[in-house]
Amino acid sequence: MAGTKGAETSARLVESMLELIQRHGYSGTGLNAVVEHAGAPKGSLYFHFPQGKEALGEQAVGLAAARFGTLLSDSALPSATPGEVVRHVIDVLAGMLTDSDFTLGCPVSVVTLEMGTHSQRLRDACADAFESWIAPLTEYLVAHGRPRPAARSTATAAVSMVEGAMIVSRAQRSAEPLRCAAETLATLLDQSTKAAS
Template sequence: MGTKGAATRERLVDGARELIETHGYSGTGLNQVLAVSGAPRGSLYFHFPGGKDELVAAALEKAAEETAALLRELSQQRADLADYARSLVGAFAARMEESRFTKGCPLATVALDVAATNDRVHAVCRKGYRSWQAVVAERLLAEGWEPARAEADAWSVLSLVEGALLLARATRSREPLDRAGEAVVRLLERP
């Protein structure tokens, strides 16, 4: 694929991501993706012969990879575990506030919408969440956590954040995220 083709594919993925994060899978149509991306109709099926599911999967994969990279970067930048926890929650909170509470987790809207009935989307969401959990667990292992506790607490951290993102979006308030951040810090305190 040439540079122009790669750029068109990227625009389609970015357009789909923008729309599905805000409107979910069901609320995003291919005509909307074409309008947002400025890509010609023929390029959609050229790059994504599997149609909407293939395009959504690519958008979710990109979002999951970017979020895993952010979580890893925050872990490397923050020596203190409590500071890492706060910065992790803060990154999601800032993103949500910047979008005026239209975007939370880049996977959650689609996961809630169709992951239970769409195997392809389910697999991408599962892989994305698992990669985020692994990054947090890595940090806890580096802090001396036992492997089983690191695995469990990493899932708990993500659960607190995901729940807070849902509540923050529903209430259009940062308060659930601030409270979740405090809970994450308490969860990660050494016994």
């Protein structure tokens, strides 16, 4: 029972860290705010994360990576074209942005931009997160007939374009940059898949 309660507290802290990073950035997220947001006992943060904020941030990045990875895998149905997959994923992201009034961004890009030159631990966590999206998209494109080097290149470009579009959408307070990215990527992916087959 104690182990379950401890795991629940740890999970709430990570969840709160993730949400607060999305809203306020990594630097703008204080540990006291995380504890308060999580409704956790004051001493619980250093009990569960004795290495402090970087360890908690690393876990939050991992959670964000897993959630986006789930969105990708759930969207990549065998019957769906690569273009349909990209449109669905971006539609979900655009909905998240508009529903939050453009206050929620991608926590992985936020942490990368803020901490990439300051923390090897967080930089590695962000690199792993991006790779966890590029690798399955690469395999999906290979399964749809793309040669592996071209599939890897296309998957890297696709993830990069979506990340950039998220940032521009937040700046402009409009989902239009994401919609443009969706149409461009969908056309590119479906045309390249047809050419490969």
